[in-house]
Amino acid sequence: MARVIGAVVVDKEECKGCSVCVDACPHDVLALHFEVNSKGYHYSYMKSPEACVGCANCGVVCPDTCITVYRTKAS
């Protein structure tokens, strides 16, 4: 059966670590990274990439528009 799978790419230099995307993700894919970017923010990353369905909620709520979302079907 075809299964929808997705992936997000976070521009980690643009991310300010507000974690609004972490809260908005319905499948707990995203988390804030232990490391910080050059601005000193804990940037968001895909902690559980296998759970992503590409719903784009994270991208929609991101105030700094640093998330790009991809979605496809896996057979």
Added chain:
Amino acid sequence: MELKEVTKTEGTMDIQDILKPENLVYQKTKLLTDTPMHYCPGCSHGVVHKILAELIDEMGIQERSVGVAPVGCAVFAYNYIDIDWQEAAHGRAPAVATGIARVNPDAFVFTYQGDGDLASIGAAEIMHACNRGENILVVFINNGIYGMTGGQMAPTTLEGMVTATTPYGRNTDLNGYPMRITNLIAQLPGTSYVTRQAVHTAGGVRKCKRALKKAIQNVLDKKGTSFVEVVSTCNSGWKLSPVAANKWMEENMIPYYPLGDMKDSVKGEHSEN
């Protein structure tokens, strides 16, 4: 962009197989410039800027759009959205937008104002611009305080809300009541579409985008002033984390400022919902 953080997904599908242009479902609109926004992490301004930029791009009105920036955190909006902008004196954005819209009848003119700008010092300008039914869109960001200047009390500050100038909470005997200025504006015959939205959830952002699209279309159709209030957070001013500020807004702001359309007609008519 950095791809090192992502690893293999389950099955045979490699992450590189997903990250292909044909699978793209969401990306930054080209109308947003590469300038990093100066807003605090989690600020609602970024989301509203983004949906405005997306709509102007989708509706193909980039060349006709003129924004009027306020005094407030959004004063640098011209750095972020790639359209024509004019900066107005504090609260005077609707008056400046009136002038621009009258001499450029084909332009799509909008103001982008906060609650300190629109509901306090600019209360007269906004009332009269809406009453005249100017063909402009007003985007009103209501976060309950003066964000840029350090979180002082605004007309929209909730009763009991602690701000820099009301350290014991807003006292209605002393400071009056929080102003639902959007409800007042919905009474004016010059307005066509008056609504209140929020952008704290993905669903809210999508609804707000639909409302803004309708408002922009009304302006293009010359139906009168469209007014979109966005109940927003100021997590720095509220001294909360971005996620906690969104929750606080949902529990405290939205009950006092209920979301939804207040008026949907054309100017000169009084059909309120």
